[in-house]
Structures are given as structure tokens and as C-alpha cells.
Amino acid sequence: MASVMEADSADEMAPDPPKAAPAGAIPVVPGLPWIGNTLEMAKDPAAFFLRAYRAHGPVYRIKVFGRESIVIAGPEAAMFLTTRQGRDSMRSKEFWEGLVREYGATETLTGADGERHVRLRTLMRDGFSRESVAGQYDTLVAITENALSRRWRVGTTIPVIEAMQYLVVEQLGMMLTGSAPLDYIKDIRFAILTILNVLVTRQRPSIMLKDPRYKTARRRVDELGRAMIADFEAKEAAGGAPRNAITDVLRANKTDKDLMPDENLILTVTGPYVAGLDTAANTMAACIYGIVKHPDIHARIKAEADALFAKPSIDEADVRGLKAINGAVMEAMRLWPIAVAQMRTATRDFEFAGFTIPEHEMLYIGTSVPHFMHEFFPDPATFDIDRYNRPRAEHLQKGAYSPFGRGPHSCLGQGLAEVLMAVAIARVFHRYDLALEHPDYVLKTKTAPTPGPANSFKVKITGERNIPGKGKQP
Numbered sequence: 001m002a003s004v005m006e007a008d009s010a011d012e013m014a015p016d017p018p019k020a021a022p023a024g025a026i027p028v029v030p031g032l033p034w035i036g037n038t039l040e041m042a043k044d045p046a047a048f049f050l051r052a053y054r055a056h057g058p059v060y061r062i063k064v065f066g067r068e069s070i071v072i073a074g075p076e077a078a079m080f081l082t083t084r085q086g087r088d089s090m091r092s093k094e095f096w097e098g099l100v101r102e103y104g105a106t107e108t109l110t111g112a113d114g115e116r117h118v119r120l121r122t123l124m125r126d127g128f129s130r131e132s133v134a135g136q137y138d139t140l141v142a143i144t145e146n147a148l149s150r151r152w153r154v155g156t157t158i159p160v161i162e163a164m165q166y167l168v169v170e171q172l173g174m175m176l177t178g179s180a181p182l183d184y185i186k187d188i189r190f191a192i193l194t195i196l197n198v199l200v201t202r203q204r205p206s207i208m209l210k211d212p213r214y215k216t217a218r219r220r221v222d223e224l225g226r227a228m229i230a231d232f233e234a235k236e237a238a239g240g241a242p243r244n245a246i247t248d249v250l251r252a253n254k255t256d257k258d259l260m261p262d263e264n265l266i267l268t269v270t271g272p273y274v275a276g277l278d279t280a281a282n283t284m285a286a287c288i289y290g291i292v293k294h295p296d297i298h299a300r301i302k303a304e305a306d307a308l309f310a311k312p313s314i315d316e317a318d319v320r321g322l323k324a325i326n327g328a329v330m331e332a333m334r335l336w337p338i339a340v341a342q343m344r345t346a347t348r349d350f351e352f353a354g355f356t357i358p359e360h361e362m363l364y365i366g367t368s369v370p371h372f373m374h375e376f377f378p379d380p381a382t383f384d385i386d387r388y389n390r391p392r393a394e395h396l397q398k399g400a401y402s403p404f405g406r407g408p409h410s411c412l413g414q415g416l417a418e419v420l421m422a423v424a425i426a427r428v429f430h431r432y433d434l435a436l437e438h439p440d441y442v443l444k445t446k447t448a449p450t451p452g453p454a455n456s457f458k459v460k461i462t463g464e465r466n467i468p469g470k471g472k473q474p
């Protein structure tokens, strides 16, 4: 079934013809001696990619964090990812090698390519899908409610990123394994954020991997992986573990060792926390900011959330029908995309927009550039949750909107993420009155490990509404 976001194109759609066919070398974005464009990139990568796209067109060279790379950007680059030529010319292996090594594994879904990638993706597709939540919507609401009521107190000020990270771990744990790994949450956060910083996005030095706190957290994540495997074995012995993303992987380990060898199990079963923790937490935090900052939108979201939970039970159609809430989440992903660019390596020389991209070059695919272009999203800086409704449907223009990436590695957890985030946002605003620390607060952002709101972003809990078991609050 389709996601909340309708797709804008078939997979094989050809890219737009290049606007100009420039001759000669790929333009270089001027930078400072030695550090090149690092400062601009570290400050606001989305703004940097857009500025360079406007100045140099869809292909340019940059130097960041001591490495030279080529950027291909804009709607044409987003569409290129979905073409056969794009698939055959780029791979992601190199970007995930550090993570794979750290776990003593041989492969991970995100870094696999070609035939093996298709097989792994097929194995994991059902467990990460929107359909995997069918029949469990009320459970998901209960999980979300529990997580919130455990930590959110009226009169306190909540650091939103951290609060959302805790919430996502509980939601993912319950949905994927049937239990929230509460004892492990701190370690999951510490280990995964360090791994993303050092081994994947490589914005922090590898010395951080020697930090005893990291080593402890990392050991605990292994321990969690082993506990997940033991839990599966126990359930199988007792008559059969229910089917989900984790048990699909663990069953494949028994029936198809070539696809899922023992050494890849820990990384694969704890992988959803790597993929879902920062991505969903950053997006929900940005969404909360967008809502609380705009009183008119805030009122609409509360009304929609209250109507949702006035129902005795909710299902997929109810969540899909949340126009204001889904619009707010989509607007958060447009304005604060967690994947400003997708990272790849050229597997051969290939042509793009009139340039030859040489084999072995490191590439950033600037898919988020159109998110900020007025040609696609009029008044692009405005948090406008109605852009996605027909007849406007601004996101459906070719290559315009890619928060979940594009092409073979596009987010496999999109369906699940959309449900988790919509339910969480609905529940937060159904249960609490929130306010910014100061009404004129403007969101500060961070770029490491994943772009999103700064850890310093806080909201005040000014009131509690609709307390379960206590009837409606005024």
C-alpha cells in the first residue's frame, strides 16, 4: 500500500535534460585555504548545497572535512538516483564499511549493492512496512502514552531531541520485538550517536571510539542483540515467535546462511535503532517546533489529535487521514531533512548534466536542494502544512521532495516511520500544552551526527490535557 506521501514518479523515469551543457572541468566551489568549504558545510549543509547549486549548477566540487568530493544536486540529481544509469553508476558500500567493521560483520543492508541488496531488502521489507503495524495501532498508542507519562511532567522544561530519542527507542522496541529495551536506552543512544558521528558521517575523530563510555555502551548494544536472539530462540522453542522485522532476519539465519550469516546478526537485529533513532527523533523534534511556533497550526493539530483519540479504537485509515498532523511531519522533513544529501561512490565514469563524473569519486547527491527552492515550494521558508494537499500537492513535482531518499536505498522504514511519528505527534498534542521557552525563540540546529534541531531545543510543558482515566480536562 502507498505511504502517506504519494510517489511523484515511476522508478525508471528519465531525468530532466540538463538545463545547460557546460564544457570543461567541473566547477569548484571556492573555499578557504586548507579547510575548503568545511565551515559552511558544518554550519548549514542544506543552505550550502542550495547556494552552490544556484551559483554553479547541478554539478560542483567541494572540499569538506579534509576530503574532496563531487556534488550532484537538485531535482535532476534526485531523479537520476531512480534511473537504471544511476543505479549502475553509484554505490554506497564505502560509506558503511566502518560500521560493518566495527561490528565484525561482513555486510549491512545500507551498504550492500546489486543482487545481494535486493535479496536483503526483500527479506526485511515486510517487517519495516506500514502494514506491519496493522492491528497494533491501539498498542502503539499505549506504548507512546506510557513513554510520555513516564517522563513528561507539567511545569518542567523538556529537551526535545533527547525526549524524542527515548520515545523512538520505546516505540521501535515494542513494535519490532514486543518489548521496549528500557534498560538499554542510554547505551543505545550513546553507542549509536557515536557510531554515526565517527564511522558513518565521519564528522568526529576516531579517538571517540576509544572512550571507555563508548566501549561500555557498545558492549551493551551487543548484549541487547544477544538478548534479542535469545528471546527469539525461547519463543521458537515455546511454539513460535511472532513474525516481525527481527524474527524474519533470525529465521533467514537458519534457512539461508549465505544471505544472513551469524556474524551479521547483531548488527542486523540492532540496525533498526541505528536507522530509526536519530532520523525519527530529529524529525519529530523539528515538527514540534514548527507546530508550537505557529499558534494557528498548533490549534489545528490539537483539534485533530483530540478527534483521533475520541474514537474508541484507531486504525491505519484514521492515521492516514490526519491531514494537519501528516502535513506538519512532511513540512518538518522538508525544512529540516535528516538526509541533506545521500552519499555514494562512482562505480564507473558516467555522464551527468553534461559533465563526466569519474570512477571512484566520492559523491554527495543533494536531493534536499529542491526542498528550499521557491520554484517548487513557494515561500519556501514558511512552515505551511497545507502544501501537500491537492490541488497544490507541491511535493509531487518531479524530483522536488525526497526526505526518505530515492532509488534502491530509499528508506525501507518509511511506512513504519510515518506511522510512529504521526501517532507520537498526535499523542503529544492531545496530552500536553506546550510552549517555547520564549515566544520569539528561533530553532537552532545541529549537523552532527544527523542534521536536525540542536540538543538545546526545549519546550515548556505548561499543562496536561486528556489524562487517561481522568476524563476530559478543561
Ligand code: HEM
Binding pocket: 092, 109, 110, 111, 121, 128, 172, 272, 273, 275, 276, 277, 279, 280, 283, 333, 338, 339, 342, 343, 403, 404, 405, 406, 408, 409, 410, 411, 412, 413, 414, 416, 417
Ligand atoms: C523520519 C524518519 C526517517 C527518515 C527521514 C529516514 C530517511 C532515510 C533515508 C534518506 C535513507 C536513505 C539513505 C541513503 O540512500 O543513503 C534511509 C534508509 C533506510 N532507512 Fe530510514 N529514515 C527514517 C526512519 C527510519 C526508520 C524508523 C527505520 C526502521 C526502523 C528506517 C529504516 C531504514 C533502512 C533499513 C534504510 C536502508 C535501506 C537500504 O539501504 O536499502 N528508517 N532512511
